[in-house]
Amino acid sequence: MKIILDAMGGDNAPDANIKGAVNAINKIKAEVVLVGKEEIIRSKIKEFYGKGMEEISERLKIYNSTEIIEMEDQPTVAIKQKKDSSMVVGFNLLKQNKGDVFISAGNSGALLAGATLLVGRIKGIDRPALAGILPAYKKQLILMDCGSNTNCKPINLLQFAQMSTIYIRNTFGIDKPAIGLLNIGTEETKGNELVKESYRLLKENAEELDINFIGNVEGRDAFSGKIDAIIADGFTGNVFLKTTEGLGKLVKKSLKESLLKNIISKIASVPALPAINRFSKTMDYKRYGGALFLGVKKPIVKAHGSSDEKLFEYTILQAEKFVENKAVDKMIQAFDKNRN
């Protein structure tokens, strides 16, 4: 297996990308191909580790590319014009089967545009979408769409439910993942027009499409551990995701400040630190890795733009698992079957 990593994308590129790859390489069996400016990558490795790349691992590779898609670049234009950018080169390697999965923390719009333009949609799927992984009680919660489709139709939400089901079944080994529709009440009559119509469509088609649709889910029950995936249009899903992130930040900051408020609480908190760290780890959505862009013909992982070396490491481990489980192939088969 070959994992293609955009070495030049993200707020902390290329340092965090390179360090993340080095951290991950001995925890995986796959090769990691760093796509970017070869000279820079080689000199950074020398600087960080005092030795050459080949001495670190023979499974660590470089594929040279000379351009970079910047955060402020207009997505579609950048994908079309920057032909030798790390992102476009990465996509082309993936398309030509010179790699099995592509990871990038770069310009999100360009990543989604490139995925559709260069790799292509799976037949039968109208809108690919981002499936994010969030923490929930003693397990993870998949959220789809995390924000790639601001305006959705009910058919899109139905397909998100199908894709989530196939992904979760083949990655987490849950045979009948519980899929909920994000809404503001559990009753059928609740919500705006989009969710009401989506509810109807999901209910009607759940059995035939092998979706374990459990109905409407409110945000307050989303993290209970009883739901495997939450389906929403990209606007609502993104509000949900970022609210979770925002409150997570507040929790960390407030807990830290409460513990360090004065010298007494500082000393008193020392014995409790292992437990508190265990708690912080549970709450850290980042440790699950990036978001998967489902609905395109090859595995593509959108790493967080602010990824540090630890997060790149997690995302690489996650990507290997994602490829191993062949969720994308199974998605292609399932949607092909539905069409016949």
Place this chain on the structure above:
Amino acid sequence: MKIILDAMGGDNAPDANIKGAVNAINKIKAEVVLVGKEEIIRSKIKEFYGKGMEEISERLKIYNSTEIIEMEDQPTVAIKQKKDSSMVVGFNLLKQNKGDVFISAGNSGALLAGATLLVGRIKGIDRPALAGILPAYKKQLILMDCGSNTNCKPINLLQFAQMSTIYIRNTFGIDKPAIGLLNIGTEETKGNELVKESYRLLKENAEELDINFIGNVEGRDAFSGKIDAIIADGFTGNVFLKTTEGLGKLVKKSLKESLLKNIISKIASVPALPAINRFSKTMDYKRYGGALFLGVKKPIVKAHGSSDEKLFEYTILQAEKFVENKAVDKMIQAFDKNRN
């Protein structure tokens, strides 16, 4: 001042309502009028405190009503037909100036319908809406609309911004409260049609309407303490609110379980408990009380349906402050001025 409390509304009524009123009475100057079945209320007080109501405080009163609007009642029908319900009687006392604020934890739909039908909208306001209070970094965050208007137009969001401004200025003493529009990115071009058009309207009218509009706000920055109010349609606002509640529950549960995981962490966490409790208190959105229904001619507070005695106590304290600051009168004046 007289605070009218629906003694029969809410999941824990009438016990929690009565206990909350008794807890609050010596912390406020106002009278509290318990509206509900007099016989039941009197016997409960006797049971809980071993003495009569008059012996507890002469500012604690009862106003008898014989019916109850149940959670499953159809809102508008219930308001029209159950004329002697605690909720309708409470509204009528408020309307007839026999009280200054009405608090209820009962059927939300009926409360909102009754507020509009029996008390009436302020002239110039198209849609009254619920303003909720959430925890943020070292301060509170107002969220409007929390869920009373599932389908909104841009003009509604503009009015929510005006109402929030007047409310915050007159309750928290912040002269120019920072008002943000809930969106999935900070750029002007982000979001669905409603938020894009609302952004334009807010920007155009902010100066004239004395709104300190700071632009789009993402959920991840909402709790930073830099924003005083977040404006959203009721669907998106309710998703935001309930996500906050859901994650809050997960945080509490996970922290508790981490601390109690084994005997070592149990013992180790004891000295840190004051700090951890301080943290839990910061995160508890309930301690801010209920949500205010702004845009109607009199102060109305929607207490949480699951209110316990502590929460009723908080909500009564909050209601007294709300009346003292005359935010509703100032809202009536401001919208009257805008119309001329």
